[in-house]
Amino acid sequence: MNTTKKPxxxxxITPGSIVFLAKALADENRVRIIxxxxxxxxxxxxxxxxxxxxxxxxxxxxxxxxxxxxxTVERSGPFLYYELVDSRITxxxxxxxxxxxxxxxxxxxx
Amino acid sequence: MNTTKKPxxxxxITPGSIVFLAKALADENRVRIIxxxxxxxxxxxxxxxxxxxxxxxxxxxxxxxxxxxxxTVERSGPFLYYELVDSRITxxxxxxxxxxxxxxxxxxxx
DNA sequence: ACAATAAATAAATGATTGCTTATATGTATA
DNA sequence: TATACATATAAGCAATCATTTATTTATTGT
Numbered sequence: 001m002n003t004t005k006k007p008x009x010x011x012x013i014t015p016g017s018i019v020f021l022a023k024a025l026a027d028e029n030r031v032r033i034i035x036x037x038x039x040x041x042x043x044x045x046x047x048x049x050x051x052x053x054x055x056x057x058x059x060x061x062x063x064x065x066x067x068x069x070x071x072t073v074e075r076s077g078p079f080l081y082y083e084l085v086d087s088r089i090t091x092x093x094x095x096x097x098x099x100x101x102x103x104x105x106x107x108x109x110x
Numbered sequence: 111m112n113t114t115k116k117p118x119x120x121x122x123i124t125p126g127s128i129v130f131l132a133k134a135l136a137d138e139n140r141v142r143i144i145x146x147x148x149x150x151x152x153x154x155x156x157x158x159x160x161x162x163x164x165x166x167x168x169x170x171x172x173x174x175x176x177x178x179x180x181x182t183v184e185r186s187g188p189f190l191y192y193e194l195v196d197s198r199i200t201x202x203x204x205x206x207x208x209x210x211x212x213x214x215x216x217x218x219x220x
Numbered sequence: 221a222c223a224a225t226a227a228a229t230a231a232a233t234g235a236t237t238g239c240t241t242a243t244a245t246g247t248a249t250a
Numbered sequence: 251t252a253t254a255c256a257t258a259t260a261a262g263c264a265a266t267c268a269t270t271t272a273t274t275t276a277t278t279g280t
Contacts, residue, residue: 017206017207018141018203019136021206021210022133022141026129026133031125035125053269054271055227056269068213075277079226085216092205092209094123095201097124099131099198155257163239166258169257171238187248188247
């Protein structure tokens with residue numbers, strides 16, 4: 001049997017991983033891409049058209065989002081479909097938006 | 111009676127405010143400060159000691175957190191006490207940590 | 221094999237940002 | 251008012267990052 005340790009979910013909060021994620025959300029184009037991908041997987045060119053940014057810039061930000069483990073890629077013919085890894089990403093984004101709205105609404109109070 | 115508009119919570123998500131908050135969370139020292147302030151209000155010097163950073167650096171990050179509306183200041187004698195504006199900040203930080211843990215745990219799957 | 225389209229990569233640049241060192245401001249106390 | 255302590259501010263520097271332009275790689279259809 002297991003003597004000392006058991007595999008446990010780490011409940012010690014690590015600044016590192018939080019920063020890792022926050023950095024990925026700390027750019028307007030990336031947030032817009034995430035919000036767009038919340039509707040479903042899309043190609044690079046679709047995102048380029050939708051967001052009005054250059055193709056290399058879109059590729060760059062998608063690469064960042066992939067580095068941050070937020071999206072996955074899937075090829076279909078000549079197209080690459082990018083997709084959010086998990087729906088919780090959208091949830092967090094909404095939560096951040098809610099909190100921001102709250103903070104701004106109450107900013108004069110303090 | 112009210113004819114057309116009613117005061118409503120904006121449910122349109124704004125990238126700007128999300129980025130605004132995410133940027134504040136995109137630095138390790140700031141996240142550590144937030145986590146420390148989750149335990150209650152603290153002075154600058156207390157934070158400096160606790161985190162092992164220089165006093166000007168602590169001041170600088172506290173200023174950023176204030177800009178991001180995440181903390182408030184209160185003077186007591188020569189001391190300035192910094193405090194988290196709202197407990198939801200801690201919640202968001204926990205949520206980010208959870209999501210990061212999940213993403214890392216499943217990173218090989220994709 | 222060639223042309224056309226989709227997307228990634230590379231290099232260069234400017235802006236932002238974190239950090240250090242040095243200095244100034246504010247507050248209390250002798 | 252002089253000294254000590256708490257904190258903020260300023261200036262300078264190096265590193266990171268977002269963006270652009272140019273080029274390359276990959277895929278499909280002719």
